[in-house]
Amino acid sequence: MRMLAEQVRADLIAFGRRxxxxxxxxxxxxxxxxxxxxxxxxxxxxxxxxxxxxxxTLQVPAFMAMGIVSACFxxxxxxxxxxxxxxxxxxxxxxxxxxxxxIAGQGVTSLLIGTTMVVVxxxxxxxxxxxxxxxxxxPWLVLSxxxxxxxxxxxxxxxxxxxxxxxxxxxxxxLLVLPLYFVSGVFVPVASLPDxxxxxxxxxxxxxxxxxxxxxxxxxxxxxxxxxxxxxxAWGVLGLIVAARFFRWLPRRG
Amino acid sequence: xxTVADAIVVEGLVKRYGDRAVVDGLDLVVREGEVLAFLxxxxxxxxTTAEILEGYRTRDAGTVSVLGEDPAHAGSAWRSRLGxxxxxxxxxxxxxxxxxLRLYAAYFPRPRPVDEVIGLVGxxxxxxxxxxxxxxxxxxxxxxxxxxIGRPDLVFLDEPxxxxxxxxxxxxxxxIHGLRELGTTVFLTTHYMDxxxxxxxxxxxxxxxxxxxxxxxxxxxxxxGDVEIRFELPAGVGAADLPALSAAPDLAGGVVRVETSAPTxxxxxxxxxxxxRGLELANLTVxxxxxxxxxxxxxxxHAEAAS
Numbered sequence: 001m002r003m004l005a006e007q008v009r010a011d012l013i014a015f016g017r018r019x020x021x022x023x024x025x026x027x028x029x030x031x032x033x034x035x036x037x038x039x040x041x042x043x044x045x046x047x048x049x050x051x052x053x054x055x056x057t058l059q060v061p062a063f064m065a066m067g068i069v070s071a072c073f074x075x076x077x078x079x080x081x082x083x084x085x086x087x088x089x090x091x092x093x094x095x096x097x098x099x100x101x102x103i104a105g106q107g108v109t110s111l112l113i114g115t116t117m118v119v120v121x122x123x124x125x126x127x128x129x130x131x132x133x134x135x136x137x138x139p140w141l142v143l144s145x146x147x148x149x150x151x152x153x154x155x156x157x158x159x160x161x162x163x164x165x166x167x168x169x170x171x172x173x174x175l176l177v178l179p180l181y182f183v184s185g186v187f188v189p190v191a192s193l194p195d196x197x198x199x200x201x202x203x204x205x206x207x208x209x210x211x212x213x214x215x216x217x218x219x220x221x222x223x224x225x226x227x228x229x230x231x232x233x234a235w236g237v238l239g240l241i242v243a244a245r246f247f248r249w250l251p252r253r254g
Numbered sequence: 255x256x257t258v259a260d261a262i263v264v265e266g267l268v269k270r271y272g273d274r275a276v277v278d279g280l281d282l283v284v285r286e287g288e289v290l291a292f293l294x295x296x297x298x299x300x301x302t303t304a305e306i307l308e309g310y311r312t313r314d315a316g317t318v319s320v321l322g323e324d325p326a327h328a329g330s331a332w333r334s335r336l337g338x339x340x341x342x343x344x345x346x347x348x349x350x351x352x353x354x355l356r357l358y359a360a361y362f363p364r365p366r367p368v369d370e371v372i373g374l375v376g377x378x379x380x381x382x383x384x385x386x387x388x389x390x391x392x393x394x395x396x397x398x399x400x401x402x403i404g405r406p407d408l409v410f411l412d413e414p415x416x417x418x419x420x421x422x423x424x425x426x427x428x429x430i431h432g433l434r435e436l437g438t439t440v441f442l443t444t445h446y447m448d449x450x451x452x453x454x455x456x457x458x459x460x461x462x463x464x465x466x467x468x469x470x471x472x473x474x475x476x477x478x479g480d481v482e483i484r485f486e487l488p489a490g491v492g493a494a495d496l497p498a499l500s501a502a503p504d505l506a507g508g509v510v511r512v513e514t515s516a517p518t519x520x521x522x523x524x525x526x527x528x529x530x531r532g533l534e535l536a537n538l539t540v541x542x543x544x545x546x547x548x549x550x551x552x553x554x555x556h557a558e559a560a561s
């Protein structure tokens with residue numbers, strides 16, 4: 001436990017001292033939330049049957065989802081690839097530290113970063129834009145964050161396993177998530193997408209995640225979106241299988 | 255001859271990549287507490303052998319015992335007795351020297367105090383500096399610090415001073431001397447002969463995946479104990495005119511080389527012969543072969559090593 005605490009501490013320090021990762025992972029989703037609120041906040045969309053939600057409300061959970069994906073998938077995959085290719089993992093494998101430590105350390109670090117962003121956005125939404133989460137659904141919000149963090153961490157590990165080099169890390173991760181942000185309800189409400197596009201996007205992991213993390217913010221929607229939960233967890237399992245199959249500790253050369 | 259006090263025992267080690275045997279029947283014993291320099295040209299199998307001993311690579315044949323265990327099956331208790339400095343490995347650049355050592359200390363069951371290690375590797379002035387901003391030599395000393403944090407019985411150093419300036423190398427050598435005083439066994443991979451001469455109790459020279467020579471630096475030097483006499487052949491004199499020496503002279507480019515085990519007698523003969531003819535032997539030198547010469551002779555030339 002002490003070992004894990006030291007690992008997470010070191011990972012967090014290392015994360016916090018790199019301005020570029022700090023900006024792209026943490027600040028960008030929050031900046032996007034503020035910008036999108038300023039530009040599209042007043043547009044009304046009908047999310048449920050009875051209530052008319054403003055775009056302002058929907059954007060808060062949408063960018064929370066982006067924050068989790070950014071920390072647990074994009075940043076995690078890039079970091080894992082970098083550490084493998086610079087020989088850091090190889091060196092740690094030469095110490096008595098158990099193999100799970102590096103994976104757990106990075107998982108917990110990403111979870112903490114992602115959770116911090118969710119809390120910041122929750123507060124920004126609440127204080128600046130009066131966006132409230134229904135109190136009785138707060139546990140579901142917490143659960144959504146945990147499920148999302150777990151699933152996207154598994155997918156991040158999978159991506160890291162199949163990424164060949166440090167250079168390929170950032171473009172590959174961003175190539176996968178950027179288009180999905182557009183078609184999964186993060187940048188653009190799903191309701192304003194053509195049907196074929198939204199149904200195509202709905203099978204990928206970001207759309208179901210946005211759906212389940214939005215539910216606590218949408219009192220008009222009575223039922224927990226279980227189908228989305230199952231789909232998301234299935235993606236997580238797939239990620240885990242790929243990661244377990246292709247995971248490497250040693251850099252490509254040497 | 256295997257005793258309890260052997261840190262490393264390797265017999266008949268073979269490692270193939272495809273159908274090429276990089277390590278080809280290597281035998282080696284490293285005694286506890288000694289600094290063994292493992293020398294060879296690039297491609298001679300140094301790093302491959304080191305990584306098999308460290309447990310990173312599998313082997314195709316042979317038996318290997320490191321601290322009494324087979325590295326291929328050894329666990330974390332075994333690893334806690336090792337310190338490994340890899341050829342290429344960067345610590346987290348964003349962490350300071352102290353933070354880095356603190357993290358690695360957490361991996362080991364009975365670590366040395368961080369400040370003690372900082373002192374051992376001479377980084378007290380850089381303790382609060384980020385690893386990414388250290389000079390090459392300082393970073394390598396941090397690597398050694400990481401290897402020392404767990405109080406290892408055996409330390410592997412893989413080409414630790416490649417690319418160093420002379421000052422940095424000397425500082426690094428001081429650190430290794432300090433290791434010997436701690437009683438740590440050191441397996442030092444290098445291709446610098448002078449480094450081996452300064453640091454090593456014994457030197458193993460690797461060639462074509464086998465140990466071609468093994469001994470103290472003095473013993474290796476004695477392997478080619480012949481003294482070399484060299485001078486320019488005076489004008490108007492043929493090789494056949496030279497007096498009969500204890501070894502046949504070698505003539506190349508107007509320079510005569512004689513490798514002799516009786517230098518006093520041969521010199522007297524040569525000088526008497528030259529004096530009698532009123533000749534001056536230009537650029538006359540008498541030299542013992544350096545360890546470098548020995549290494550070059552044993553390790554083979556570049557073309558051979560690369561093939």
